[in-house]
Amino acid sequence: NLISNALKYSSGRVIIRLSKSGIFVRDFGEGFSKSEKELIFKKFYKGQNHKNSGSLGFGLWACKQICKIHSFLLKANSTKHGSTFGVLC
Numbered sequence: 001n002l003i004s005n006a007l008k009y010s011s012g013r014v015i016i017r018l019s020k021s022g023i024f025v026r027d028f029g030e031g032f033s034k035s036e037k038e039l040i041f042k043k044f045y046k047g048q049n050h051k052n053s054g055s056l057g058f059g060l061w062a063c064k065q066i067c068k069i070h071s072f073l074l075k076a077n078s079t080k081h082g083s084t085f086g087v088l089c
Helices: 002-009 059-069
Strands: 015-019 022-026 073-079 082-088
Touching (some): 002 059, 002 082
Antiparallel strands (some): 015 022, 022 082, 073 082
């Protein structure tokens, strides 16, 4: 889901980085606002940039739940130049 979202919302390339601490997916899209940071993980929440994306608002919530089950953390950071999502193991 994180890779799919990055491809859907990025304006160009997507970077996937694997490390001992986790998996990180970076896109170069519009990003999300600070006020949306906690909302994007809520079930059925669709971000401000969801138009024409086919989003159901379920994917990030599901990712968060899967991470929680495995005692991983799902983190998100964003700027006007893109977003980075990380699964910290």
